[in-house]
Amino acid sequence: AQSVTQLDSQVPVFEEAPVELRCNYSSSVSVYLFWYVQYPNQGLQLLLKYLSGSTLVKGINGFEAEFNKSQTSFHLRKPSVHISDTAEYFCAVSEVRTSYDKVIFGPGTSLSVIP
Amino acid sequence: SQTIHQWPATLVQPVGSPLSLECTVEGTSNPNLYWYRQAAGRGLQLLFYSVGIGQISSEVPQNLSASRPQDRQFILSSKKLLLSDSGFYLCACTGRGGTEAFFGQGTRLTVV
Numbered sequence: 181a182q183s184v185t186q187l188d189s190q191v192p193v194f195e196e197a198p199v200e201l202r203c204n205y206s207s208s209v210s211v212y213l214f215w216y217v218q219y220p221n222q223g224l225q226l227l228l229k230y231l232s233g234s235t236l237v238k239g240i241n242g243f244e245a246e247f248n249k250s251q252t253s254f255h256l257r258k259p260s261v262h263i264s265d266t267a268e269y270f271c272a273v274s275e276v277r278t279s280y281d282k283v284i285f286g287p288g289t290s291l292s293v294i295p
Numbered sequence: 296s297q298t299i300h301q302w303p304a305t306l307v308q309p310v311g312s313p314l315s316l317e318c319t320v321e322g323t324s325n326p327n328l329y330w331y332r333q334a335a336g337r338g339l340q341l342l343f344y345s346v347g348i349g350q351i352s353s354e355v356p357q358n359l360s361a362s363r364p365q366d367r368q369f370i371l372s373s374k375k376l377l378l379s380d381s382g383f384y385l386c387a388c389t390g391r392g393g394t395e396a397f398f399g400q401g402t403r404l405t406v407v
Contacts, residue, residue, distance in 0.1 A: 185387075214395055216398075221383075221401070221403065222383055222401065223301075223398035223399050223400045223401050224385070224387075224396075224398045225398075226395045226396075229395050232297045234353060245404075254341075264399075266395070270338065270339065272396070274389075282327070282329075282344055283329070283387070283389060284341065285338055285339040285341075286330075286338060287338035287348075288338045288339075
């Protein structure tokens with residue numbers, strides 16, 4: 181069964197500094213990968229996704245992520261963060277299947293942007 | 296794209312009372328549907344998923360149950376709530392073939 185690890189539970193970073201949120205996964209088959217953002221008391225919003233093709237994926241709000249199959253990683257990056265980026269970030273994986281696509285989430289990383 | 300309607304937004308219920316949370320989906324047919332629970336300061340725990348009407352799979356043993364009476368309706372229930380059932384409940388759906396999950400706005404349940 182697939183699983184997702186986000187090693188950093190909390191990441192504080194100063195405004196306008198770069199940030200990287202780490203995500204590693206395990207699966208015995210090919211996967212699709214996602215990053216979601218959650219603002220307080222709201223549902224999750226998709227930031228970006230990797231289905232196939234280029235391993236560098238660009239998403240909304242200036243975020244990007246790179247799929248590394250050999251390291252089974254999908255780290256999220258932003259070159260310059262803003263106060264409004266303060267939120268919870270979830271990495272997720274879905275195994276490539278023909279029947280259904282159950283999405284499994286990591287435990288989340290809380291990003292705090294310090295002014 | 297899909298839209299998930301989930302209600303109520305907040306709910307305070309006494310221990311031992313019943314629960315019914317409803318989720319409906321617009322903009323797609325035959326979706327896969329999911330109920331997640333998010334405890335305070337923790338990640339999302341998959342509770343149930345459904346690939347079709349009347350087809351429910353439970354991920355973890357618990358005090359809750361789920362039903363899917365219609366293609367785009369997913370209900371989370373309990374006969375008697377426990378304090379440990381408190382949390383933020385999220386309904387989600389996915390299409391076929393590796394598309395992303397779309398989420399409702401969540402229900403904040405507090406059992407007192």
